[in-house]
Amino acid sequence: MSHKIPESVLVVIHTAGLDVLLLERADRPGFWQSVTGSLDAPDEPLLGTAARELREETGIVADGAAIRLRDWQLSNVYDIYPVWRHRYAPGVTQNTEHVFSVEVPRDIAVTLSPREHLRYVWLPYLEAADRCFSSSNAEAVLQLPQQLKQARPCAAPPVAKKDF
Structure with missing residues (x-):
């Protein structure tokens, strides 16, 4: 391994009305979070x-056009x-987390990865912040209104090329 x-x-996945999508971890029932994940390669x-x-976690595709x-x-x-900590190299005790958001329609289809999440819920952003088990996740949700005033959408993410 x-x-x-x-x-x-x-x-942080949200609607225009600031409802936030939270996911319940499969390995820790009762722990709610936004989408998170580590880099696959440095x-x-x-x-x-x-x-x-x-x-991977929701089935939502950021296409760079409608969903950015x-x-x-x-x-x-x-x-x-x-x-x-056992997932990291010996002696690694800290992680650097980079924050993104994505606005989606409230009725967007959500397809959870059953290996990672049990269920999902849409909540108003203040309630979502209260439910997040991670303090950095809760803080990001609380910052959502201010960040949306400042942030600009990113370019379309790079698409992995497949050899056929």
């Missing part, structure tokens, strides 16, 4: 990681919860 890279993305672009994790990721240009460094 290779170790996880201690650099990740957090993607050179994977952050925007690509955000798009990949969004697609927003890079908040915000990073959080936090201590990795001890229960998950």
Whole structure:
């Protein structure tokens, strides 16, 4: 087993009305979060990681047109919860998390990865922040209204090429 890279993305999924989509972790029932995930390779672009994790965990595709990721240009460094440190190289205790958001229609189809999540819920952003188990996730949700006033959509994420 290779170790996880201690650099990740957090993607806050929301509607125009500031309802936020939260996912309940399969490995920790009762732990609610936004989309999160580590880089697959040290050179994977952050925007690509955000798009990949969004697609893998919810089935939502950031196409760069109707659904566009927003890079908040915000990073959080936090201590990795001890229960998950075994996934990282020995001695790694901190992770750097880069924050993104994506606005979607309220009726968008959500297809969870059953390996990662049990269920999802849409909540007004203040309620969503209260439900997040991670303080950095809760803080990002609370910052959502202000960030949307400042943030600009990103270009379309790079599409992985397949050899046929």
